[in-house]
Amino acid sequence: MSLLTLAVSVPALRPPSCGHGIKDEGCDKTASALQKGIFYGALYIIAVGTGGTKPNISTMGADQFDDFEPKEKQQKLSFFNWWMFSIFFGTLFSNTFLVYIQDNVDWALGYGIPTMGLALSIIVFLAGNSFYRHKLPAGSPFTKMAQVLVASVRKWKVSLPNDPKELHELGIEGSAKSARNRIDHTYLLRLLDKAAVKSGPTSPWMLCPVTQVEETKQMIKMLPVLMVTFIPSAMLAQLSTFFVKQGTTLDRSMGPHFEIPPASLGAFVTIFMLASLVLYDRCLVPIARHYTKNPRGITLLQRMGIGMILHIIVMIIAFVVERKRLSVAREHNVVGKLEIVPLSIFVLLPQFALVGISDTFLEVAKLEFFYDQAPEGMKSLGTSYFCSSIGVGNYLSSFILSTVSGITKKHGHKGWILDNLNLSRIDYYYAFLAILGFLNFLLFLLVANYFVYNVDMDSKRDLQRAMETSSSKSPVQIL
Numbered sequence: 001m002s003l004l005t006l007a008v009s010v011p012a013l014r015p016p017s018c019g020h021g022i023k024d025e026g027c028d029k030t031a032s033a034l035q036k037g038i039f040y041g042a043l044y045i046i047a048v049g050t051g052g053t054k055p056n057i058s059t060m061g062a063d064q065f066d067d068f069e070p071k072e073k074q075q076k077l078s079f080f081n082w083w084m085f086s087i088f089f090g091t092l093f094s095n096t097f098l099v100y101i102q103d104n105v106d107w108a109l110g111y112g113i114p115t116m117g118l119a120l121s122i123i124v125f126l127a128g129n130s131f132y133r134h135k136l137p138a139g140s141p142f143t144k145m146a147q148v149l150v151a152s153v154r155k156w157k158v159s160l161p162n163d164p165k166e167l168h169e170l171g172i173e174g175s176a177k178s179a180r181n182r183i184d185h186t187y188l189l190r191l192l193d194k195a196a197v198k199s200g201p202t203s204p205w206m207l208c209p210v211t212q213v214e215e216t217k218q219m220i221k222m223l224p225v226l227m228v229t230f231i232p233s234a235m236l237a238q239l240s241t242f243f244v245k246q247g248t249t250l251d252r253s254m255g256p257h258f259e260i261p262p263a264s265l266g267a268f269v270t271i272f273m274l275a276s277l278v279l280y281d282r283c284l285v286p287i288a289r290h291y292t293k294n295p296r297g298i299t300l301l302q303r304m305g306i307g308m309i310l311h312i313i314v315m316i317i318a319f320v321v322e323r324k325r326l327s328v329a330r331e332h333n334v335v336g337k338l339e340i341v342p343l344s345i346f347v348l349l350p351q352f353a354l355v356g357i358s359d360t361f362l363e364v365a366k367l368e369f370f371y372d373q374a375p376e377g378m379k380s381l382g383t384s385y386f387c388s389s390i391g392v393g394n395y396l397s398s399f400i401l402s403t404v405s406g407i408t409k410k411h412g413h414k415g416w417i418l419d420n421l422n423l424s425r426i427d428y429y430y431a432f433l434a435i436l437g438f439l440n441f442l443l444f445l446l447v448a449n450y451f452v453y454n455v456d457m458d459s460k461r462d463l464q465r466a467m468e469t470s471s472s473k474s475p476v477q478i479l
Contacts, residue, residue: 001115003042009108013038055384058083062371063379064133077295080368081281085274088359092270099263138377141219148208148216151195155206158197160190167196169210181376183214188452192217215375218454219382222373224447225301226385229366231440232311233393234400235433239269239355241397242426243318243348246325249421250345260345265352272356280360300369301448307362308441310354315434317351322427329422337420373454400436404429 007013015031031039061083065076094114102110161167164185185193195208247262254260288297296303328334329341367386374382401417408428409415416425 001042001046001111001118003038003045005108005111005115007035007039007042008111051384051387054387055380058367059371059379059383060132063135066133074295078281078285080364080371081277084359084364084367085277088270088273088277092267092274095264095266095270099261103261141215141378141381144208144212144377145216145219147204148192148195148213150205151208152192155194155197155199156191158194158199160193160197164193164210166198167193167210167213168198168207169196181211183211183218183375184455185210186214186217186452188221189217192220215378218373218375219378221451222370222382222385225369225451226389228440228444228447229304229362229389230392230396231437232308232362233390234397235311235315235393235437236355236359236390237394237397238315238318238430238433239266239352242429243351245421246322246426247345247348249329249339249341250325250343250347251340252345262345265345265348268349268352269356269359272353273359274356276357276360277364299453300365300372301451303361303365304369305441305444305448307358307360307365308437308444310358310361312434312437312441314351314354314358315430315437317354319427319430319434321347321351322430326422326425326427335420335422337422339422341422375454400433401429404432 013035015035058080062076062079065072065079067073067076098110098113101113167185169182192213193210196210196213198207200206244262244265247265252259252262285297289295292298298306324347325341325343328343332342334341366389367383370382370385371379374385405415405417408417414423416428418424
């Protein structure tokens, strides 16, 4: 953020101005290699920093709750709702106040404010370090998973015992030293159980305890769920691309002296997301809990499914609105790239609002699901699945867009997606995304039907207490 602030405030790092009133098309001045390098370098640094902080901050926040304390366990069920509430509250500030500052006041100030806010947040974070509950490092999850995969492949000819108790497992003392809870054997992905068969060398790359094998199973079994979230993430990417571009072609006036910036439409997503999050956590969950007896009201996969349905509805609404926009453009002979269609920008409000509501279901559920279903020592890796879903979705959106654009231009056709939105057929593209989302939802139903949730903490607590009780008794007492 400091580099971005310098890139827009220091004259030597700022690209040359084209002059007052000169459009981009008529400007022949370009940024130097140094200016581009600093600007893009800053963006890549932000991307790397985000990849390091996002999966860990939410994980660390959730880890502050003790699953073995009933009150804290109940509070943890609402943690991710309020975590996303705080994230989107900051987004609301960014999409309104900061966008206005950058467009109408000064870019240096627009970047300087979040830079100072970030510096302040780091100071607050470090000041509270002594109050946090820290978990002991448990080693690299990638190394543990690699050991299981390598050991199972090297033992692929070894037969599995009929009794899972014959597989290698650490004792109670060994589990305590490794700072992780033991996980009971499951019959999922039995091929990986070969890594725990007591045969041959006992190195970590040839023999793994059952708990380590089960941890690897838990991470692998979430991959199908991760993959069916790529399409919804790609659909969500339209929010910052075509949805905003549509806004630039519409009447943005709010009174005689003010025009709403198209990027500020994202504020409506945030507003509806914040409102729906509160209603969901305080109203819908207690009502659903009464009927389902589920502490969360509905399961995490059910919540994700509702979000996917809402995403499909968003694309259908966007299709209808775009057809209306094109109809008005044709009626008024609006065909120029920079011409404004005499239709209020607020016609886009329903699709922006519904995106916010869908985020309450899908995005929050994704984050909580990947954290909750990851093993104790791999929570950050589980949360990184959530970030990967969004990142891959953005790349997938670009791939789908370029593919559709190329295919629709074949055989002399002008294509659906042109630089001039008033001559494009984005409505067809939205319809295509709706169909793609529906097919993905059918695949999600199949994946969700076969997914098996991990044993909840109540069962783990009972098991742990039973183990502690049995270990404290002498052989005579047990007999």
